[in-house]
Amino acid sequence: MKGQIPRGRARVQARLEEVYTTLLAHHGPQRWWPGETPFEVMVGAILTQNTAWTNVERAIAALKEADCLAPLALVERPPAELALLIRPAGYFNVKAARLQSFCRWLLDQGGIPALAALPTAALRPALLAVKGVGPETADDILLYALDRPVFVIDAYTRRLFSRLEAVTGEEDYEDLRAHFEAHLPPDAAIYGEYHALIVRQCKEHCTKRGPDCAACPLAPSCGLPRLG
DNA sequence: ACCCAGGGTCATA
DNA sequence: TATGACCATGGG
Numbered sequence: 587m588k589g590q591i592p593r594g595r596a597r598v599q600a601r602l603e604e605v606y607t608t609l610l611a612h613h614g615p616q617r618w619w620p621g622e623t624p625f626e627v628m629v630g631a632i633l634t635q636n637t638a639w640t641n642v643e644r645a646i647a648a649l650k651e652a653d654c655l656a657p658l659a660l661v662e663r664p665p666a667e668l669a670l671l672i673r674p675a676g677y678f679n680v681k682a683a684r685l686q687s688f689c690r691w692l693l694d695q696g697g698i699p700a701l702a703a704l705p706t707a708a709l710r711p712a713l714l715a716v717k718g719v720g721p722e723t724a725d726d727i728l729l730y731a732l733d734r735p736v737f738v739i740d741a742y743t744r745r746l747f748s749r750l751e752a753v754t755g756e757e758d759y760e761d762l763r764a765h766f767e768a769h770l771p772p773d774a775a776i777y778g779e780y781h782a783l784i785v786r787q788c789k790e791h792c793t794k795r796g797p798d799c800a801a802c803p804l805a806p807s808c809g810l811p812r813l814g
Numbered sequence: 815a816c817c818c819a820g821g822g823t824c825a826t827a
Numbered sequence: 828t829a830t831g832a833c834c835a836t837g838g839g
Contacts, residue, residue: 634821636821636834638818640838641838642820676837721822723822
């Protein structure tokens with residue numbers, strides 16, 4: 587056992603909570619998701635797919651300006667017009683179709699209040715069945731719009747924890763999600779803060795261009811040699 | 815000019 | 828199951 591990385595359940599739990607505590611202390615509460623209503627959060631989750639949030643903000647502002655930030659208004663707007671409105675968010679033709687397929691599903695379900703009555707175990711597969719809603723988008727919606735204790739996995743999560751040598755980063759999405767959820771208390775408020783902190787941390791330190799470890803709060807416990 | 819960004823779908827082997 | 832092409836804008 588000498589030299590082995592401890593992989594016991596208690597050790598993993600302690601490690602994940604240590605990282606959370608450290609990030610929270612260093613960056614402060616992030617108060618995600620940016621958005622005034624649950625529906626706006628859902629729209630943002632689709633628009634931010636592989637896209638910088640600043641571009642999403644413009645698209646959402648344009649939707650508001652056009653009185654188009656509502657399920658019915660979105661499905662009734664001609665796809666070409668909708669694409670024009672959300673143009674700054676990129677992939678506008680694809681995302682226009684995705685917003686509309688999602689809103690059709692939402693209306694068919696009976697709106698957000700009806701979703702609130704469904705258990706996560708039923709809701710998640712239903713979301714994943716919507717064209718344009720993949721695992722991360724579904725989990726963004728479940729966590730940040732519907733307050734469900736679902737841990738969101740994204741490229742930042744893989745990058746940070748692989749750098750901490752807690753995961754390889756190549757794991758299947760569901761395997762990673764299960765891993766985090768199995769070692770953290772099922773608390774939506776904590777999951778929401780954690781994911782936001784991971785994003786903040788990666789933007790400031792674990793960048794893709796090159797890690798900036800100079801003032802990284804995790805540097806002392808990071809598995810890799812300090813860079814920068 | 816190139817790389818990156820809070821992914822997902824579809825075709826192909 | 829696992830790659831690759833494709834979608835497209837805006838900032839560094």
